[in-house]
Amino acid sequence: MEYYCAYQERCYKEVEEKLYSFSLNLAEKEAILTHLIEHNFINEERFAKSFVRGKHNYKFWGKNRIVNELKFRNISSRIITIALKEIPEETYLENFHLLSEKHWNSITERKGQKKNKKFVDFLLRKGYETHLIYEKLKELEK
Incomplete structure (x- = not known):
């Protein structure tokens, strides 16, 4: 063990x-x-910090998904809060923008509700905050 x-x-x-x-x-x-x-x-704290770094840097998960996955593993909310500080805000937003733009360009649908829905659903599954997603959607629709 x-x-x-x-x-x-x-x-x-x-x-x-x-x-x-x-x-x-x-x-x-x-x-x-x-x-x-x-x-x-x-060591739960060490595990949580490593988990947060790995899932964000390699799988580009958002904070919501990371928090839910850690809760599923019975990690305390105090440790989750500490672990989330492992992601610098600039890096988080930079990764969000890169991922969202890449996905927007990969959707084959024409502009419209169907494309918007696919875009939003993808980023929600990744665990990003709704306000970030809808702000980015408005920016990309122009």
Whole structure:
């Protein structure tokens, strides 16, 4: 389990699910989890920061999607807030504009409601804020 945690950042929930697959008894699971936490193999804050950087820089996810994914992994809202500071605002907006312009140009529909809907839906799935999306849509429609 140490190797499993050292190979890639893991959150408590992921390690717990992995241990569940080994069909150990409760005492053994607790002992292993305690050992991993005490020896810093599991660190929720470190995991969250790494997750935020990776998902934004490589998958270009927006803050909404990142927050939802971290909540799904039972990360506390305090840690989520700290982790989101890993994305500088300028970088976030720059990535948003690059992604939105690239997607706008890749949509084969002519200008109109169908193209607008595809554009908005894509960016909502990526997790960007609605006010950013609609401001960019107005800018690109001109």
